[in-house]
Amino acid sequence: MGAAGSKLEKALGDQFPEGERYFGFENFGNTCYCNSVLQALYFCAPFREQLLEHSANSRADSEENLLTCLEDLFSQITSQKKKTGVIAPKRFVQRLKKQNELFRSYMHQDAHEFLNYLLNELVDILEKEAKVTKTDHETLSSPEKISNGSKAPQENGVHKEPIVTWVHKIFQGILTNETRCLRCETVTARDETFLDLSLDIEQNSSITSCLKNFSSTETLHAEDKFFCDKCCSLQEAQKRMxxxxxxxxxxxxLKRFKYIEQLGRYKKLSYRVVFPLELKLSNTVEEYVDIEYSLFAVVVHVGSGPNHGHYVSLVKSHNHWLFFDDETVEMIEESAVQTFFGSSQEYSSNTDHGYILLYESLGTR
Structure with a gap:
């Protein structure tokens, strides 16, 4: 990054955050999808803190996996003597390709699929670790074994609490799927967890309107009738998430890639979708009247179609906005974020569109 690095240092000058590092990532042919997501996660403060803390407390002999490779990469950045530069996330990418054949090809990959896979893989690794630790603890604290050498019988029917990892604590939310029978008015509610929300988009819309559509009421009728347990029959109902x-x-x-039946393929939707720097989740449920969020990272898809293109990311660090394009790191004005909303016209030369948005909660207001 050389000259660009010194340019960034010069631009920040005395305002360069103490102890912070801004490093670009080398691209191994088609790994921009990976680089852009990793930059967004690196500048997700609670994620970076927990990852580095886990790294410091983990066993020295733990086997290599995606978690250990990510810890090594983040530790490598934070321990750099230089403030700016370029790092090759080679070990992480090699591990990713070894574990999942989807990412082995040199085809254009989907950044959202990668983020989903990574977070779920980290959860699996942490849950296995927690189970091993729990077993070790129980072995040490368990009473003496039964005389014939067999293990003491387990109590049947005991409800085991799910393991909550630090990835869950950071990213996991709960959705409620409510269905109201229009005959007896009985409401059936089913909870489900999520690590991200996938929203349908429309032309000239906003994140707020997309969220309203996500939570809008849908009537189930005709062939889609709901089986009501109280009525013991199929009934018309209203459903809401x-x-x-x-x-x-x-x-x-943002669901920017849509399957078009007539074309027999996916098409990219370049719709203009406004994503605010400050987002309020108003009236989603009664207990949370106004949850406020602040935007700190955007993964951008560059290109006109789903099977080719490029990914870059914008991150907010210590009140400054930075633009990461593989090895290149530049400072940008906050106002530049809105150039990634999308196009208000179907055919436009602007193909840089916000694809994944990361917001941090500021709590209730």
């Missing part, structure tokens, strides 16, 4: 528990870090995925 609400956010019951908002996450600390809200990840929003």
């Amino acid at each position: 609400k956010i019951k528990k908002p996450p600390h870090i809200l990840v929003i995925h």
Whole structure:
């Protein structure tokens, strides 16, 4: 990054955050999808803190996996003597390709699929670790074994609490799927967890309107009738999805790639979708009247179609906005973020569109 690095240092001058590092990532042919997401996660403060803390407390002999490779990469950045530069996330990318054949090809990959896979993989690794730790602890504290050498019988029917990892604490929210029978008015509610929200988009819309559509009421009738347990029959009903528990870090995925039946393929929607720097989740459920979020990262898809293109990311660090394009890191004005909203016209030369948005909760207001 050389000259560009010194340019960034010069631009920040005395305002360069103490202890912070701004490093670009080398691209191994088609790994911009990976680089852009990793930059967004690196500048997700609670995620970076927990990852580095886990790294410091983990066993030295732990086997290599995506978590250890990500810890190594983040530790490598934070321990750099230089403030700016370029790092090759080679070990992480090699591990990713070794574990998942989807990312082995040199085809254009989807940044959202990668983020989803990574977070779920980290959860799996942390849950396995927690189970091993729990087993070790129980072995040490368990009473003496039964005389014939067999293990003491387990109590049947005991409800085991799900393991909550630090990834869950940061990204997991709860949705409630409410269905109201229009005959007997009985409301059936089913909770489900989420690590990100995928929103349908429309031309000249906003994140607020997309969220309203996500939570809008839908009537189930004709062939889609709902089986009501109280009526013991299929009935017309109203269905609604609400956010019951908002996450600390809200990840929003804009569904910019839509399958068009007539074309027999996916098409990119370059719709203009306004994403505010400050977002309010109003009236999603009664307990959370106004949850406020602040935007700190945007993964941008550059290109006119789903099977080719490029990914870059914008991140907010210590009140400054930075633009990451693989090895290149530049400072940008906050006002430049709105150039990534999308196009208000179907055919436009602007193909840089916000694809994944990361918001941090500022709490209730």
